Amino acid sequence: MTLKRILIALALLALLGAGAAYGWRAMQGNRLPAGFASGNGRIEANEIDVATKYAARVLTIPVEEGDLVEAGAVIATLDTRDLEAQLRSAEAQLRQSRRARDEAVALVAQRASEADFAAKEMERALVLFGKGHVSEQRVDQARNSRRTADAALDAAKSHLASADEAITAAAGDVDRLTTLVADGVLKAPRKSRVLYRLAEPGEVLAAGGKAATLLDLSNVYMTFFLPTDTAGNLALGADARILLDAVPDTAIPAAVTFVAPRAQFTPKQVETKSERDRMMFRVKARVPEALVTRYIERVKTGLTGMAYVKLDDTAVWPDWLESKLTREASSPPQNPPSPPRGEGRGKGDAPRDFAEMAPSPAPGEGRGPWHRHGKGEGLGMKPCASGPCGSGFLAHPSPSPPSAGPLPLPGRERASS
Template identity: 30%
Template sequence: MAFFPKARWLVIGICALACVGVAAWGWHLYTGHTHGGLVLFGNVDIRQVDLGFRVGGRIESVLVDEGDTVAAGEPLARLDADILRQQRDQAAARLAGQKADLARLERGYRAEEVAQARAQVAAARAVAENAAINLQRVTAMRQSNAISQKELDNARAADREAAARLRSNEDQLDMLLSGYREEDVLAQRAAVAAAEAGLRRAEIDLADGVLRAPQKGVILTRAREAGAIVQPGQTVYTLTLTEPVWLRAYVDEPNLGRIRPGMPVRVAVDAAPGKTFPGTVGFISPTAEFTPKTVETREVRTALVYRLRVRAEDPENVMRQGMPVTIFVDTAAP
């Protein structure tokens, strides 16, 4: 009969020791794994990206669904590209025409045009020479009163007209020999550059007809289906970025000097009991704020804290948006 009181006290003693052990373990986690460690509490802050086409059109096909894991550069959806291809072809044809005009200007006038101009100069020179000879003859005849003054005036006018026509034809020949003006060539080169830019833009628009994942992640929302008409920038998918995983936490002012960007940390989550994940302090806010209601700290709620971001590794993909985390900072680390 005396055994039962002793056993009862033994059980009570074991339970007390267990409670003390649990309390000690909790305090050990709370104060850090190493001497001088710091424990912070925060939440997983998964980043999301709204994805849409940079050009408008009709969606031809959607290639992934909600919950699918996608890699960087993987196609997610496609637009009907008929109009985009036509615009690309028009831009290419416009560029070809501008390049042809530039080649014509840089090459100069054709040999046939130069030969024709030379022939016109030769004909004009013959007419001018004949007009000069006729003027000399008429002038001599007028001195002997063999002809009237009117005939002399007509001969002089014909001589001036023939000389002017000769100079005009010679100027035309010089222009053909020297080629087009430099200003015309420069203007055409600018037109070619503009056409090239237009073609590049059309090619970019055609490439943008395929929506691709910018980073590795998981499709959270599929907002549009095949056949829908979308405007540029309209959301088609919402993508959650799984790498890197960012954690949002807060440090109180007394411990602010114990933490700095680049320090290594260990992260514990309830979804993976007994495990910790490596991470790095990435950012500490330069301004203070009041403690958010969702954050646990050892100080009162009105204490000022500083927001910080931690970049964590999640090889097992257990961290989810808003999940509470415990961050252990070894402040003794260099």
């Protein structure tokens, strides 16, 4: 019995030692090495206010909040019937000005003919006066007729120039009104997502009134704050990684695109009082546009997480900040060979979500080729029809990243008016 108890005690000690060793390695694996810095933040995107150029009544708004719209998609249409009436009037004025110019051209031709006849009459009168066949009064009359014809010709030419200017003015009115009528159709300037629908059909919007607010998904980034000693060593274009709280097992590649030129105090709701005593620099880490485009259907702003930046170019990212996405971003694409002429390309790779990707290879293993994706999913999570899709970008477990610390920074979300 004594030997059996000893063996059981040894087994328990071995299990406890293995658990302690595993915990120590996990904690060591999640520690951020030297040459890196981190900060908590929120996924954001540039907001675009689609507003009216002039006061008008809203006819239709064919989009809803959350819709993904392409560049040039109609966001709202305005009632432009009064402008269309003004446009028809301006077009009629333009046609009238062109007819007036035709009359001016004919008048110039008439006056030019009269001036030529008067000049010839004066030459003949001078010849006859030299031979003594006419009196001096007849010469004076011919000279006066020539001067009158020349003045009439100058007046006709001036009238023609005025007709040309009238045509230019009328054409300008037509162009202006045509532009205003076209501005009655509010369109999306680029591919974006509808954040707020701020007007309804029938409402009258003032000049500059907002019909909708869009999120420019071509520029998705995380804003966070770094202290002075860290921001001073951070270079624009430096590599970055983003870990979202919703999907903490997948590192998203990014790059530093902005460091504030001025330091500031961090907001009260983000840092503690002792940390607010230090001046901080606002930093932006942008997600590559190609990655956002690939998973555009699942890109969401407002998701909180942590941003990690590289301060030392020679530093190596730890394994828990590497993922399939970061390896794809750092490796050059390999274009597959095209099929022979006349043969189909097949179905290709099926669209896959971040949560369905294969586990990352262990350190030391080879890095896979460039993977192609169809219309994929994005940076957030989306409920499935048959149940939850998982709790992260990757389905396999991995050590958790360091604690996110204080609450994330507020995004640029805007309350609807």
